[in-house]
Amino acid sequence: MRIKNVRIYTMDDNDRVIDKGFVTVENGIITAVEEGSPSECSENDIDGRGMTLYPGFIDAHTHMGLTSAGVGIEGEDLNEEFDPCTPQLRIIDGINPIDHSFEMARQAGITCVIVSPGSTNPIAGSIAAVKTAGKRIDKMVVKTVGMKFALGENPKLTYMDHEQSPATRMAVASIIRDNLCKAQRYMRDIEQAETESDLPDYDSSMEALLPLLRREIKAHFHCHRADDIFTAVRIANEFDLDYTLIHCTSGHLIADELADENVSCVVGPVICDRCKPEMAELSPANAAVLKANGLEVAVCTDHSEVPIEYLPISVGICIKHGLSFYDGVKAVTCTPAKIADIFDRVGSIEVGKDADMVLFEGNPFEVMSSPALVMIGGKTVGRDNV
Incomplete structure (x- = not known):
């Protein structure tokens, strides 16, 4: 399963922000964090429609x-x-x-x-x-x-x-x-x-x-x-x-x-x-x-x-x-x-870490903002129109 077409705040030690990319999840673990679009897609993929993905x-x-x-x-x-x-x-x-x-x-x-x-x-x-x-x-x-x-x-x-x-x-x-x-x-x-x-x-x-x-x-x-x-x-x-x-x-x-x-x-x-x-x-x-x-x-x-x-x-x-x-x-x-x-398990979007992620359309710290998607261990626990 992939979350694609998203801006990614990886929060890794290199402070990497990917303007447009995708994250692949398998068995609750992040297996890929890449720029661009995936070469193949499945019906389980989630289209982030340009929203921003953060670590949980x-x-x-x-x-x-x-x-x-x-x-x-x-x-x-x-x-x-x-x-x-x-x-x-x-x-x-x-x-x-x-x-x-x-x-x-x-x-x-x-x-x-x-x-x-x-x-x-x-x-x-x-x-x-x-x-x-x-x-x-x-x-x-x-x-x-x-x-x-x-x-x-x-x-x-x-x-x-x-x-x-x-x-x-x-x-x-x-x-x-x-x-x-x-x-x-x-x-x-x-x-x-x-x-x-x-x-x-x-x-x-x-x-x-x-x-x-x-x-x-x-x-x-x-x-x-x-x-x-x-x-x-x-x-x-x-x-x-x-x-x-x-x-x-x-x-x-x-x-x-x-x-x-x-x-x-x-x-x-x-x-x-x-x-x-x-x-x-x-x-x-x-x-x-x-x-x-x-x-x-x-x-x-x-x-x-x-x-x-x-x-x-x-x-x-x-x-x-x-x-x-x-x-x-x-x-x-x-x-x-x-x-x-x-940090070996959570806190950033990196290969090998738990697939704990949250997707926002706007500023996540504004009072009117709510996450469009919440994922814990690769399982969606909250989702709104994605």
Whole structure:
């Protein structure tokens, strides 16, 4: 099957844009990306009629399926807020793929989401990249991509209400450090064990942190305020973690300092108010300023803080406030794929990658735009007059 007669934003590492070309798909995988017209056609081919084909959009930070729409507390699986350190929690055990938000994502051209636990705990649990089509979460998962950490108001206020630690930013950072140090010792004990009887007693929370210490997954730091952002950088550097900054709300004020750290940022939510003190410096120009200072920037909704279907509009607002159109496309395709270390499968239109693509007639980031075609794994999940 081919999608032909389309302009193609490949979003590959060569920044290739094909003015008129076609993409061939076999068994859910892209097998050709070519200029011109195919030499042969079949009845299954899709004529794009000059529209523009993009990689399927990716939201780099969501809580998809952890808060079921219209259900209330029974559907809340976002925060395990009775223990400040829960790295052993597996995100896929909390995601409800039947939740309406997955359908809304598909309708907006979002084919993959990064799903994270909430931010009440200094260490909250694993993070996974998930396709937005499917009924069984085990078949939708691309891979586990990270471990969630949270700084600032959320853990402070949660445990202050519980009348336990942490109640200060110092204590939040201390809990993170203590557990990373314990995990380092646990890892050394495993590596130095000469026999099975020498192995340390199994500890699920320490086991969960080992891939992080081995840099097999990233630390995702929830941080809004400038001082919290620098605490995230400080801890990551102390423990040699591969990491990314989530929200990074005050990033535009310290972009020159962050540029020295060569760190990626996931900006958002964009369509929201300054709903708490640490978001006082919220600016729609944040993404543009960070990008201008050389940082890699993805845009997120933080669903359900902003409904998932407003991801393209969020990018449009960032473009309105200084981000280039091409960098806007990158912010929801190749950049989040690279941040999540899933660029080998998604985030660009290249041979060998999953056939996750979205076709638009006009600007995909305008409020009146809807995709003419949405494809996930070579299967059409949304189609309008093509």
